Amino acid sequence: MSWKAVFFLLLGSLALPLATRADETAPVPQIQIDAAQTAATVSPTLYGLMTEEINYSYEGGLYGELVRNRSFKASVNGPKFWDTVGGAAMELDTNTPLNPALAVSLKLDATQASATNPAGIANGGFWGIPIRPQTAYHASFYAKAAAGFTGPLTVALVNNGDSAVLASATVSGLTGDWQKFEATLTTGSTSPSKNNRLVLTTATPGTLWLQQVSLFPPTYLDRANGNRPDLMQLLADMHPKFLRMPGGNYLEGNTIATRFNWKTTIGPVEQRPGHLDDAWGYWSTDGFGLMEYLHWCEDLRMEPLLAVYAGYALRHDYIKPGPDLTPYVQDDLDEIEYVIGSTNTVWGAQRALDGHPEPFPLHYVEVGNEDWFDRSGSYDGRFAQIYDAIKAKYPQLMIIATAKVKTRVPDVMDEHYYRSEEEMEAHAHDYDKYPRDAKTKIFVGEWATRVGSPTPNMAGALGDAAWMTGMERNSDIVLISSYAPMFVNVSDLGKGGSMQWKSDLIGYDALTSYGSPSYWAQQLFSTHHGDTVLASTATGIPTYTWQPPAKKRNGVEQPLPPVQQVPALFYDITRDTASGTLILKIVNRQATAQPVKITISGVPKIAAEATATVLQADKLDDTNTIQEPGKIAPHTETATGLGKDFTRTFPPYSITILELKPE
Numbered sequence: 001m002s003w004k005a006v007f008f009l010l011l012g013s014l015a016l017p018l019a020t021r022a023d024e025t026a027p028v029p030q031i032q033i034d035a036a037q038t039a040a041t042v043s044p045t046l047y048g049l050m051t052e053e054i055n056y057s058y059e060g061g062l063y064g065e066l067v068r069n070r071s072f073k074a075s076v077n078g079p080k081f082w083d084t085v086g087g088a089a090m091e092l093d094t095n096t097p098l099n100p101a102l103a104v105s106l107k108l109d110a111t112q113a114s115a116t117n118p119a120g121i122a123n124g125g126f127w128g129i130p131i132r133p134q135t136a137y138h139a140s141f142y143a144k145a146a147a148g149f150t151g152p153l154t155v156a157l158v159n160n161g162d163s164a165v166l167a168s169a170t171v172s173g174l175t176g177d178w179q180k181f182e183a184t185l186t187t188g189s190t191s192p193s194k195n196n197r198l199v200l201t202t203a204t205p206g207t208l209w210l211q212q213v214s215l216f217p218p219t220y221l222d223r224a225n226g227n228r229p230d231l232m233q234l235l236a237d238m239h240p241k242f243l244r245m246p247g248g249n250y251l252e253g254n255t256i257a258t259r260f261n262w263k264t265t266i267g268p269v270e271q272r273p274g275h276l277d278d279a280w281g282y283w284s285t286d287g288f289g290l291m292e293y294l295h296w297c298e299d300l301r302m303e304p305l306l307a308v309y310a311g312y313a314l315r316h317d318y319i320k321p322g323p324d325l326t327p328y329v330q331d332d333l334d335e336i337e338y339v340i341g342s343t344n345t346v347w348g349a350q351r352a353l354d355g356h357p358e359p360f361p362l363h364y365v366e367v368g369n370e371d372w373f374d375r376s377g378s379y380d381g382r383f384a385q386i387y388d389a390i391k392a393k394y395p396q397l398m399i400i401a402t403a404k405v406k407t408r409v410p411d412v413m414d415e416h417y418y419r420s421e422e423e424m425e426a427h428a429h430d431y432d433k434y435p436r437d438a439k440t441k442i443f444v445g446e447w448a449t450r451v452g453s454p455t456p457n458m459a460g461a462l463g464d465a466a467w468m469t470g471m472e473r474n475s476d477i478v479l480i481s482s483y484a485p486m487f488v489n490v491s492d493l494g495k496g497g498s499m500q501w502k503s504d505l506i507g508y509d510a511l512t513s514y515g516s517p518s519y520w521a522q523q524l525f526s527t528h529h530g531d532t533v534l535a536s537t538a539t540g541i542p543t544y545t546w547q548p549p550a551k552k553r554n555g556v557e558q559p560l561p562p563v564q565q566v567p568a569l570f571y572d573i574t575r576d577t578a579s580g581t582l583i584l585k586i587v588n589r590q591a592t593a594q595p596v597k598i599t600i601s602g603v604p605k606i607a608a609e610a611t612a613t614v615l616q617a618d619k620l621d622d623t624n625t626i627q628e629p630g631k632i633a634p635h636t637e638t639a640t641g642l643g644k645d646f647t648r649t650f651p652p653y654s655i656t657i658l659e660l661k662p663e
């Protein structure tokens with residue numbers, strides 16, 4: 001069947017009269033599936049991930065580092081997040097730098113220390129230091145001492161409540177020169193807890209300087225400078241195909257100087273200066289830098305989707321296209337070379353030096369982020385310059401634009417949608433109408449149903465699922481998509497705390513983590529889809545009445561838009577060619593159970609039984625939390641009474657995946 005025919009088939013199904021809200025007397029909706037007709041192919045890379053340094057996503061999140069402000073650079077006014085113990089005094093010292101990147105150190109005056117009153121410093125981590133039983137923690141730091149002091153120093157994990165020492169080690173041999181010290185702190189049979197701190201003390205009087213004080217727990221796949229296992233596992237279970245990196249606003253920064261300057265985020269961690277993530281208001285040590293993003297991709301077998309800096313900062317400063325932009329374009333080319341260049345290239349060789357001689361896979365490069373914010377009109381020129389430079393050197397790469405351009409045809413356009421549940425549902429059929437022959441494909445690079453905080457509730461999951469049926473059904477156009485943001489540290493939800501953006505897919509504190517209902521919706525869609533969209537039509541789809549809110553224009557509230565009838569039931573049907581399984585997804589966003597009649601043609605027979613995976617809640621605002629992480633989670637059951645023609649009732653507020661087996 002031609003694209004045009006498929007388009008009109010889909011359009012025809014939409015044009016059919018929609019029934020009113022489902023009730024006993026309403027006609028039963030019908031879905032007719034033609035398993036012999038392909039409507040579209042499903043992009044194998046449809047579902048990916050996107051995050052950035054927001055909501056303590058890396059530091060205080062995915063990145064394993066447990067010490068907050070390990071480099072003492074979070075504030076110039078003093079060693080923020082550090083305390084003294086035992087009568088010590090501490091100050092920032094810019095006269096005793098470790099190196100040009102970490103040109104400040106913490107001067108610790110422990111001249112009052114004694115055996116009965118050890119003196120030193122303590123760090124409470126990112127809202128606690130998580131301790132688990134029988135676990136080895138890797139502590140490390142750089143230190144130098146004033147004449148006469150050689151140590152020893154005790155490094156300990158201490159409970160804040162009862163001051164119990166949960167693990168400790170000593171190091172000695174400090175001199176007048178900077179040296180790196182390392183120790184393993186192994187816990188015994190303690191209960192998991194987060195109300196702990198790292199304490200570094202001396203029982204011998206002296207003065208010393210410290211820098212890069214670090215503590216790592218075991219990491220995912222035991223990577224040095226690696227990631228938190230529970231969060232990595234949640235992501236691994238989603239089977240993501242790519243990672244949009246490194247942002248978001250984080251790529252751009254409020255100013256050009258505070259952009260994600262990738263060249264300062266690679267190499268030994270103690271050589272990275274770090275930078276103020278002013279887009280989200282906190283310091284990043286850049287311990288989680290470009291190579292760590294790439295390791296993350298490798299560990300989850302996903303591809304990087306590299307967003308390169310395009311010369312625009314959030315506070316509207318921009319680099320003029322032309323000679324001014326040239327060094328930034330070169331930085332972008334160097335970055336791509338770092339990712340995919342052979343070891344014979346300058347930046348490929350640097351990647352090898354950084355421990356990864358093999359190039360990483362790369363198919364997509366995005367130019368900037370949300371450049372529609374740039375009112376200067378410079379994006380067209382900036383995009384063209386970067387596009388031409390990349391295509392000249394790497395013609396195989398697909399280039400993504402973030403705003404409309406006139407002078408080039410981008411391979412892909414990045415669209416962002418943050419919406420209410422109703423809005424998501426009202427737009428779930430948008431891509432059905434997209435021209436099939438358009439040269440530019442779509443990346444839905446940030447999207448979310450923003451209902452619920454800190455993480456979305458079931459209403460969010462239903463809006464997401466409705467939206468995903470639309471993306472999947474049209475994934476010949478929507479090649480790639482990524483929900484955003486992905487992470488939130490839920491430890492301190494007050495102003496200036498651990499969350500800068502509400503409704504984030506996965507929540508966690510120092511010790512535990514959970515997936516929101518939206519996480520489960522994503523996980524189900526990402527792990528259950530075929531490679532082919534089958535032709536289908538639907539009749540009698542129930543609707544509900546929605547009054548869209550009034551919008552403001554130039555601060556002035558506009559008249560209410562017209563009331564809309566919005567679909568209340570969504571579906572999409574794909575086939576997995578290898579197994580032949582037909583994967584039918586049904587989203588019922590209503591408070592009532594919904595019977596649906598399903599007929600399937602184009603296959604001889606459908607087995608009477610199938611696996612049904614169901615995500616369901618009693619109320620729209622039902623959700624998961626750190627206290628109740630598994631309240632909403634999918635379950636599987638065996639669906640019976642199936643065939644080429646069957647009626648099945650879908651529970652209220654539910655997402656169901658039926659794996660139908662042709663025989």
Ligand code: AHR
Pocket residue numbers: 052247248249250369370446484485501
């Ligand atoms: O996802 C949060 C922010 O939303 C991203 O940084 C930005 O691209 C968008 O405006």
